[in-house]
Amino acid sequence: MHSIGQLAKRVECPVETLRYWEKEGLLPTPYRGENNYRWYQDSHLERALFIRNCRNLDMSLAEIRQLLSYKDQPDIRCDQVNRLLDEHISHVTERIASLTLLKDTLESLRQRCVTEKNMDACEILVGLSCDQAQGTTDKCSSHLRGAHPGSSRSI
Amino acid sequence: MHSIGQLAKRVECPVETLRYWEKEGLLPTPYRGENNYRWYQDSHLERALFIRNCRNLDMSLAEIRQLLSYKDQPDIRCDQVNRLLDEHISHVTERIASLTLLKDTLESLRQRCVTEKNMDACEILVGLSCDQAQGTTDKCSSHLRGAHPGSSRSI
DNA sequence: TAAAAACCCTAAAGTTACTTCAGGGTCAAG
DNA sequence: CTTGACCCTGAAGTAACTTTAGGGTTTTTA
DSSP states (O other): OBOHHHHHHHHTSOHHHHHHHHHTTSSOOOEEOTTOOEEBOHHHHHHHHHHHHHHHTTOOHHHHHHHHHHHTOTTSBTHHHHHHHHHHHHHHHHHHHHHHHHHHHHHHHHHTOOSOOBGGGOHHHHHHHSSSOOSOOOSSOSSSOOSOOOSOOOO | OEEHHHHHHHHTSOHHHHHHHHHTTSSOOOEEOTTSOEEEOHHHHHHHHHHHHHHHTTOOHHHHHHHHHHHTOTTSBTHHHHHHHHHHHHHHHHHHHHHHHHHHHHHHHHHTOOSOOBGGGOHHHHHHHSSSOOSOOOSSOSSSOOSOOSSOOOO
């Protein structure tokens, strides 16, 4: 039996995140002591590790929910797991490609101003003001986050 | 003079986004007709294009706000613009590196299940349940989004 | 000319995956 | 017995919108 703090240490995530996963139905509700504290079994630990591993692999909670539901039906075929993973991999691949394009655009934009000029002569600002589409218009990545995520998931 | 719908077409973004940028102080409040409709001038168009271009380059609204404030002081030196861009480029570079690592991990995980097994024998699920940290623990990218952004910014 | 379609408005809530905050119990150590 | 570490809940905040609800206006079509 682990307290929520102990579980958090083992899983290397904040206590609040565990409570959040529980509220979202990803982590089963644990036993409560008479002081209303949560007490977790090893099965909870395993599940929490699974979730954290998936999150480290940048899967969404929706994807993880899917995966968990597959996992809870041991008798069916696992090709759906394979498919989910394949799709996730292709999303990541797409995102890499789009960010690489982005980087090229940013670097060529940066090249336009190598000397220190005044603002009104800065070629970067000129480049940004024009009507041509700059960078990826990003039709692809409706699924993958871009360049400014929330704060980190460190312990 | 453009109506908000016309501006949205030119800028290739939803009408709601323009109203949002205005509320956030990025786009100046336009003239209002007697029916309370917004009417934009060419200066608004230019500004909106600037913002959209920056967004296409995956800059945050905070970064854009900075850039716009530089732009509004034509007499000062533009080295701050260069610095902002350099930082943004390095964020994007970091994110690419971390996603590339991620992809490797995902692909090696995917290799573990090439045949169709039952769920309880699926090596992928086994791999995801283990205690070892999988993928990037992502200490770097407190600034760059990951793999699941909001819905796209298409028109 | 009247009704339907297209366009405009505001304010508020929803999205993701948490984090932070406010306010308050519980427990072990000194 | 009090200080600090730990636990609880519920609500609000984060980014950059999107969606919804509810309601005007203008243009088009029948």
